Amino acid sequence: MIRLEHVDKRFQQHHALKDVSLDFPENQTTVIIGPSGSGKSTLLRAINLLEHPETGHLKFDDLDVDFSKPLTNKVKFAVRRKSGMVFQNWNLFPHLTVLENITEGPRVVLHQSKAKSEQRAQELLKLVGLPDTGKRYPNQLSGGQQQRISICRALAMDPEYILLDEPTSALDPELETQVLRVLKDLAAQHQAMIVVTHNMDFARLVADRIVFFEDGEVLYDGAAKAFFAAPSGRIKQFLEAITLG
Known part of the structure; x- marks a missing residue:
């Protein structure tokens, strides 16, 4: 399980994360939603150690990362070995083929043989x-x-969790649906995922848990069904603002 305890992060005058404490259970899909600039992506990047909060702890299985201390490469590698990150703009290596993009990590980091990594890559492509x-x-x-x-490249590393930061924001609706179908299938297989998205239909469909973020703070952390069933206050206002009709 991933656990954040009292995590705090500032960017100059902007207080991005305010004493955030959250658990992310295994084998579940947690969807993080909220208005733009609320701290969602910063939170996700902190889990993968792409951002370094000033204080707090990240606990990941037997790892305990103290953000008040310098992050060593050893610690970063240990966390990223367990969590695969998927960005908005995919970040594939343009000079490598699809197969090479997927097998690069397993071969270099996990020391898999070419045959084993390519077999796994073909399975993921299918x-x-x-x-x-x-x-x-x-x-x-x-x-x-x-x-x-x-997504295949992330899965090829056999991560415990996949972290997805607005994975469909750069896509038109038809292409977005293609990607969301893949994520829906992964959720059905109980692949642990933490997803930042503005797509409420997707959140309703796949989320086990919803974390609603605003101004660096958690306003809701609980079951997805309860979140959508009877929203009130700020959550109701947010959902009405992004829904037609």
Whole structure:
């Protein structure tokens, strides 16, 4: 399980995370929602140690990261070995084929053989509906296809958790649906995921838990069904503001 305890992060005059404490259970999908600039992406990046909060702890299985101390490369590697990050703009290596993009991490970091890493890559490509793209380069794929390859690359490292930061924000609706179908399938397989998104239909469909964030603080942390069933106050206002009709 991932646990954040009293995490605090500032960017000059902006207080991005305010004494945040949260648990992220295994085998569940947690969706983080809230208005833009509320601290959602900062929270996700702190879990993957791409941001370094000033205070607080990140506890991940037997790891205990004290943010008040310098982060060593050893600690960063240990955390990132357990958590795969998927960004908004996929970040594939343009000079590598799809197959090479997926197998690079397992071969270099996990020291897998070429045969084993390629077999796993082919299995993942089939999982996301792109079995015949292994020899292509990223610029030969659509945005939705590239994002699905990015998910394959994360899964190839066998992470305990996948962290997704607005994974469909750069895509048009048709391509967004392609990616969300993959995430829905992963959720059904109980792959632990923490997803930052503005897509409420997706959140309703796959989330076990909802964390509602605003101004660096957690306003709701609980079951998804309860969140959507009878919203009130600020949550109701937020949902009405992003829903037509």
